[in-house]
Amino acid sequence: xxxxxxxxxxxxxxxxxxxxxxxxxxxxxxxxxxxxxxxxxxxxxxxxxxxxxxxxxxxxxxxxxxxxxxxxxxxxxxxxxxxxxxxxxxxxxxxxxxxxxxxxxxxxxxxxxxxxxxxxxxxxxxxxxxxxxxxxxxxxxxxxxxxxxxxxxxxxxxxxxxxxxxxxxxxxxxxxxxxxxxxxxxxxxxxxxxxxxxxxxxxxxxxxxxxxxxxxxxxxxxxxxxxxxxxxxxxxxxxxxxxxxxxxxxxxxxxxxxxxxxxxxxxxxxxxxxxxxxxxxxxxxxxxxxxxxxxxxxxxxxxxxxxxxxxxxxxxxxx
Ligand SMILES: *Cc1c(COP(=O)(O)O)cnc(C)c1O
Numbered sequence: 001x002x003x004x005x006x007x008x009x010x011x012x013x014x015x016x017x018x019x020x021x022x023x024x025x026x027x028x029x030x031x032x033x034x035x036x037x038x039x040x041x042x043x044x045x046x047x048x049x050x051x052x053x054x055x056x057x058x059x060x061x062x063x064x065x066x067x068x069x070x071x072x073x074x075x076x077x078x079x080x081x082x083x084x085x086x087x088x089x090x091x092x093x094x095x096x097x098x099x100x101x102x103x104x105x106x107x108x109x110x111x112x113x114x115x116x117x118x119x120x121x122x123x124x125x126x127x128x129x130x131x132x133x134x135x136x137x138x139x140x141x142x143x144x145x146x147x148x149x150x151x152x153x154x155x156x157x158x159x160x161x162x163x164x165x166x167x168x169x170x171x172x173x174x175x176x177x178x179x180x181x182x183x184x185x186x187x188x189x190x191x192x193x194x195x196x197x198x199x200x201x202x203x204x205x206x207x208x209x210x211x212x213x214x215x216x217x218x219x220x221x222x223x224x225x226x227x228x229x230x231x232x233x234x235x236x237x238x239x240x241x242x243x244x245x246x247x248x249x250x251x252x253x254x255x256x257x258x259x260x261x262x263x264x265x266x267x268x269x270x271x272x273x274x275x276x277x278x279x280x281x282x283x284x285x286x287x288x289x290x291x292x293x294x295x296x297x298x299x300x301x302x303x304x305x306x307x308x309x310x311x312x313x314x315x316x317x318x319x
Pocket of ligand 1: 044045072073074147149177178179180181182183272275276303304305306
């Protein structure tokens with residue numbers, strides 16, 4: 001068994017989306033509510049952090065250091081977890097320094113995280129500097145890479161896939177937002193381990209499909225190794241679509257706004273502007289283009305992110 005702390009509210013529900021399915025006139029849609037994992041407004045990072053935090057504890061960590069964009073959901077969940085376990089937390093954030101704290105960044109500050117600002121292209125170097133400085137000051141830091149997408153983080157989503165099977169979940173397709181690839185990697189591994197016949201489609205929110213496929217395959221293979229399974233996953237088995245990146249990471253476009261509206265008005269369900277809004281926009285477009293069969297069952301894996309709706313960068317543009 002791989003060490004794990006228990007903090008997430010699991011299993012997350014699977015719910016049908018009958019009104020949205022009817023409006024789109026297409027396949028049957030379902031949602032897996034990982035926006036409700038329970039830690040500080042939830043999201044997919046909570047599952048990963050159950051395993052990554054256990055790893056940090058095994059290293060005797062007294063401080064968590066991680067990195068993300070200003071509205072990073074991963075940073076918000078990490079900051080909350082650090083607070084809950086009495087650890088210090090430093091976040092390396094990239095992007096424009098907000099004039100007023102809002103959305104995830106407001107919550108980072110509420111949880112007492114320290115913030116170091118940098119530029120996107122410099123974040124690796126700054127992250128290493130912050131880590132080495134903390135180490136030399138005797139603070140026992142533990143570094144969590146972007147999105148907690150390590151082999152250990154991906155293991156969490158192999159377990160999440162098992163949870164879906166144990167819930168009696170059935171689907172021909174799973175669709176989710178993919179970025180640092182750990183979530184999709186874990187699901188792909190879970191599907192392999194259980195002999196599932198459906199397909200798992202990642203909608204890339206930022207990287208080219210080839211990059212995401214390679215990274216999913218690499219992390220899935222490494223996560224299998226962590227579980228003691230000799231499974232090799234190759235990039236050509238992975239489904240990733242990168243046609244919905246639009247103007248780039250975190251740039252809200254018409255498609256995301258429409259997807260957020262459709263889910264809100266027909267199901268009372270919230271999506272986020274950066275990840276699930278983009279993935280849902282891709283899903284909606286693929287349905288309209290006849291990519292799926294009309295009797296396909298599609299599970300939209302909701303990965304969270306809703307606090308970003310209230311960010312000053314997005315809120316004024318949603319209506
Ligand atoms: C981090 C994140 C993702 C992407 O997950 P990866 O494992 O990095 O691919 C998707 N949705 C939300 C809301 C996220 O915060």
